[in-house]
Amino acid sequence: xxxxxxxxxxxxxxxxxxxxxxxxxxxxxxxxxxxxxxxxxxxxxxxxxxxxxxxxxxxxxxxxxxxxxxxxxxxxxxxxxxxxxxxxxxxxxxxxxxxxxxxxxxxxxxxxxxxxxxxxxxxxxxxxxxxxxxxxxxxxxx
Numbered sequence: 001x002x003x004x005x006x007x008x009x010x011x012x013x014x015x016x017x018x019x020x021x022x023x024x025x026x027x028x029x030x031x032x033x034x035x036x037x038x039x040x041x042x043x044x045x046x047x048x049x050x051x052x053x054x055x056x057x058x059x060x061x062x063x064x065x066x067x068x069x070x071x072x073x074x075x076x077x078x079x080x081x082x083x084x085x086x087x088x089x090x091x092x093x094x095x096x097x098x099x100x101x102x103x104x105x106x107x108x109x110x111x112x113x114x115x116x117x118x119x120x121x122x123x124x125x126x127x128x129x130x131x132x133x134x135x136x137x138x139x140x141x142x
Contacts, residue, residue: 041070041071041130042070042071042072042073042074042076042077043068043069043070043071043077044068044069044071044077044080044081044084045066045067045068045069046066046067046068046069046084046087046088046091047066047088048064048065048066048136049064049065049066049067049088049091049092049095050062050063050064050065051063051065051092051095051096051098051099052096052099053099053100053103053104053105053139053142054099054100058142059142060104060105060141060142061103061104061105061106061139061140061141061142062105062139062140062142063095063098063099063103063109063137063138063139064136064137064138064139064140065091065095065114065118065134065136065137066134066135066136066137067091067118067132067133067134067135068132068133068135069087069122069129069131069132069133070129070130070131070132070133071128071129071130072127072128072129072130073128075128076126076127076128076129077128079126079128080126080128080129083126086125087122087125087126090121090122090125091118091121091122093121094117094118094121094122095114095118097117098113098114098117099139102114103139104139105139105140105141105142106141107139108139109137109138109139111134111137114134114137115132115134118132118134119131119132
């Protein structure tokens with residue numbers, strides 16, 4: 001499981017680092033051969049989200065998450081870019097709910113549960129989302 005997660009994060013990170021120029025370079029040989037070019041995956045990076053971790057009577061720490069959204073199509077990626085404030089609000093609400101129920105500044109974050117929650121919330125918010133990747137997560141005590 002950990003190996004697959006690391007692989008998924010590596011693929012998302014390399015695609016983000018490569019950027020649109022690498023995707024265009026991959027499509028160039030197909031265009032030169034006369035075959036229709038297939039669009040590669042479209043990734044959008046969301047700024048880090050920080051949610052408080054509450055205990056019964058005080059703020060116990062903070063949960064920080066950095067996300068990458070994979071769009072289903074290039075057109076969906078454009079729409080997602082325009083809709084990023086609403087997607088960020090949805091992500092923040094999901095992170096706050098997760099931190100309220102499952103997070104602690106003194107234990108590891110259940111990334112599988114957080115990923116499932118974020119994927120469900122964001123996919124219901126926008127149909128152009130293929131998946132949501134968590135590239136960085138941390139729970140820090142106050």
